[in-house]
Amino acid sequence: MEAADIAFVVICAAMVMLMTPGLAFFYGGMIRVKSALNMLMMCFIATGISSVLWVLYGFSITFGDSVNGEGNGIIGNFDYLGFSGMLNVEGADSLLTFAVFQLMFAVLTPALISGALADRVKFSAWAVFIALWVTVVYFPVAHWVWGENGWIGDLEIDGASVIDFAGGTAVHINAGIAALAAVLVIGKRIGFKKDPMRPHNLPMVLLGAALLWFGWFGFNAGSELAANGTAALMALNTMVATGTAVLGWLAYERVRHGAYTTLGAASGAIAGLVAITPSGANVDPIGAILIGLVSGVVCAWGVSLKYKLGYDDSLDVVGVHLFGGIVGTLLVGFLAVDETGGYDGGFAQFAVQAIAAIAVMAYSFVVTWILAKIIDSTMGFRASEEEETAGLDLAYHAETGYDFSQAGSGSVPSSTVPSTADTAAGDKKVDA
């Protein structure tokens, strides 16, 4: 990599880093007050766990050469364990740049799943789940798609090979289908379909969506790993598709429910971002508009499925990430244009895209389901009924998100009031 490319990709990595806290706000605003902090923490903890595992063995088994050698690789080897031998070799600058950029993907992907499990799982169980999930699902799947000799990356039908520029299969379809598998194991929130579970802070949702949108430029354009025209096209298409998806979602809502909602606009943006992620470097801006529009409408419809089919995907990870990921991954099969990189849409391209999507869905669903079952039957995945009803913030974090106790009685500066922290937390045992 040239110095300019390194500068570009490192900045992109920093932008992608912001997506996980952005996701925390996006999800956090959608949850009820009593578990808002827990939602933020479910995303935030992913940054810690995935970062450590990435250095220890994640990068190695994702981007090391396939252990089974030439082609059809399933998993990377251990050459880069603990980043050993990576710091003082020729090309270390490129390798480290790539490693830090891809680390952000390994942080974000498990965090995406948290929205589906929101409001009802043990924090410790969630942390264990992330560690296991990135190890046996994310790292291998990312290797398949992007790794040296990964089998999905090497797949070819009539000269057409899989297009997954920034992670439609490895990130979004993977997280979306894993979310579905996990909610099928842990079950519905108490009161699902009966109690109102309105978002507690829609401005926060929109702020989170905006941070995601911003960071997504790094996610998508940075995936070119060079400061060039393809990165610029990807950035342009990211903007165009996302804007169109907002319009698509809002139009659907206006027809279906009679209002243009804020949550719909924020959700439409994410749907568009998801859909353009795999496809944006291989379509022209008109193609991006089409992908955005379709993803906005399809995802707006997709989120209603949970009520029809009865699975409690709390914050619609399936509806937005799985459906959006499928839309982008499949549509590029037809919309890919030659001049952007030697690809051309057509049946062969569509077929190879579909095989990639189905393979990731099958593997991720089955393995995630088994993982969730194992956690559930050993340490227990769900919070107790009492904790869930009272809210997870106090149960796991010994905090509450907002202090309403002083409302309307602000004559005494709070700093002069003796601390009530001891009595508030009592002798509560904190499970963390």
Place this chain on the structure above:
Amino acid sequence: MKLIVAVIKPHRLDEVKEALQAFGVHGLTVTEASGYGRQRGHTEVYRGAEYTVDLVPKIRIEILVEDDDADQLLDVVVKAARTGKIGDGKVWSLPVETAIRVRTGERGPDAL
């Protein structure tokens, strides 16, 4: 003495206050309240899930007045609070046995 209680739309509070001052009422108590009448509530939509919100925000006003003024004051409040649309609220009066001004200890009509 009478206690006038009015439950009105929040945005009519200023008009009602001004009308009461013009009438010569010296004090009132205002509470944020919620409830519904014949109009029931409204519907909110979150990602296609529709929630019916029954209880809508209202303002509750309480005014202590002398018996002779009560009828006229009811009309003043009703006139100021009315928009003509559904959900304008209700006003009623109750008999009051006594009232005391805390600062001076005055009782009955002197306390008003």
